[in-house]
Amino acid sequence: MTAxxxxxxxxxxxxxAFSCEDFVPVPKPRAYPRVIFPEKxxxxxxxxxxxxSFEMPQYARIEQDTTYFDKRPDSDCWFNxxxxxxxxxxxxxxxxxTGRQRFDELVQDAFTMAQKHNIKANYIEEIxxxxxxxxxxxIIFNIEGATASSYQxxxxxxxxxxxxxxxxxxxxxxxxxxxxxxxxxxxxxxxxVATLKWSDE
Numbered sequence: 001m002t003a004x005x006x007x008x009x010x011x012x013x014x015x016x017a018f019s020c021e022d023f024v025p026v027p028k029p030r031a032y033p034r035v036i037f038p039e040k041x042x043x044x045x046x047x048x049x050x051x052x053s054f055e056m057p058q059y060a061r062i063e064q065d066t067t068y069f070d071k072r073p074d075s076d077c078w079f080n081x082x083x084x085x086x087x088x089x090x091x092x093x094x095x096x097x098t099g100r101q102r103f104d105e106l107v108q109d110a111f112t113m114a115q116k117h118n119i120k121a122n123y124i125e126e127i128x129x130x131x132x133x134x135x136x137x138x139i140i141f142n143i144e145g146a147t148a149s150s151y152q153x154x155x156x157x158x159x160x161x162x163x164x165x166x167x168x169x170x171x172x173x174x175x176x177x178x179x180x181x182x183x184x185x186x187x188x189x190x191x192x193v194a195t196l197k198w199s200d201e
Contacts, residue, residue: 037184038085042191050077050094051161055195057188059083065091083188086181087170090189095162106162110154113166114141129155134197140189151186153193161198165189 038059045056049064056062065078077094097103114124127140138155151167167185169178 035086035181037181040187045192047077047079050079052094052163052196052198054192054197056081056192057083059085060090060188065093083185086185088181088185089168089170090165090185090192091168092163092165095164097156097158097160097162103156103158103162106156106164107154110139110152110164113164114143114152129153129193131194136193136196136198138193140193142186150182151189153189155193155196157198163196165192 038057041058042055043058045054045062047062047064061082061084063080063082064076065080075094075096077092079092081090081092083089095102095106097106123144125142125144127142129136129138129140131137135157136155137158138153141152143150143152149166149168152165154162154164156162167182167189169181171178
């Protein structure tokens with residue numbers, strides 16, 4: 001190697017050394033999978049085994065739930081509203097109200113189920129539901145944090161009917177990554193509650 005080549009190599013190595021000292025690695029922003037949301041369209045829920053109706057998403061599929069821990073559910077009107085495109089499911093369970101004591105038990109159970117998420121929840125917001133004309137009253141539980149079910153509700157007419165629902169996702173995603181899907185599904189549950197009508201007249 002000639003003297004000029006050695007000098008040139010030395011200059012290049014010196015330049016690289018100083019350049020490396022100024023380099024500060026910057027972490028790449030966290031990337032989340034792109035979600036393609038279905039178009040918001042609704043249709044009537046009118047399954048014959050239930051004593052109520054409401055507006056449900058057209059992209060959801062109803063599956064009657066006929067087992068509960070290897071036993072039959074308390075009512076034929078237990079079902080899952082599945083949204084495969086978003087790995088989401090709204091589990092719904094209906095109970096006939098047979099008296100004041102039973103009504104109080106059902107309300108207490110709904111609060112207990114929501115409070116079970118307190119360990120991982122950052123905050124639980126209780127949103128009251130009162131539609132006197134349709135005899136629909138209850139509470140929506142908006143549960144913030146890394147919980148199994150972030151949105152739950154119960155609605156009742158206080159005398160005959162009691163319906164409880166809970167939203168679940170079949171995924172281990174972080175709360176911030178699933179937030180857009182959660183907001184999308186909240187709208188569907190809000191629509192369901194806002195349009196629910198008892199059909200036991």
